[in-house]
Amino acid sequence: MEGPGAHPAKLNYLRSCMVEEIEFREIKLDDPETKRQKGDAIAVIRNGRQVAFLPEADRVRRALNLPLKEIEYTFNNFLTIMGREPTSDEREFWRAVVDFKRGQKR
Numbered sequence: 001m002e003g004p005g006a007h008p009a010k011l012n013y014l015r016s017c018m019v020e021e022i023e024f025r026e027i028k029l030d031d032p033e034t035k036r037q038k039g040d041a042i043a044v045i046r047n048g049r050q051v052a053f054l055p056e057a058d059r060v061r062r063a064l065n066l067p068l069k070e071i072e073y074t075f076n077n078f079l080t081i082m083g084r085e086p087t088s089d090e091r092e093f094w095r096a097v098v099d100f101k102r103g104q105k106r
Helices: 056-062 066-075 078-082 088-104
Strands: 005-017 020-029 037-046 049-055
Touching: 020 056, 020 088, 037 056, 037 088, 049 088, 056 088, 066 078, 066 088, 078 088
Parallel strands: none
Antiparallel strands: 005 020, 020 037, 037 049
């Protein structure tokens, strides 16, 4: 999912839960023609395997600042909140955020 024009940024959130490692890696996206940065994204990595890739890396900062109850509500009620089913990447992102926050409670 990371490809040409993508490079990891310095900000990484890493959490090792009991048996699972969850990492949110910010990726800077470059335009190959102009060599300028065209945006950023967030890669969700579980146990060393990338499971989701979404634009707007800031979404992980906002999500992780929410209380666990609100994160769980968003995960369980995405259709009601957004008026559509989540993409597989969105589903994996919110699942990882829930698991990450639950791991912080231990």
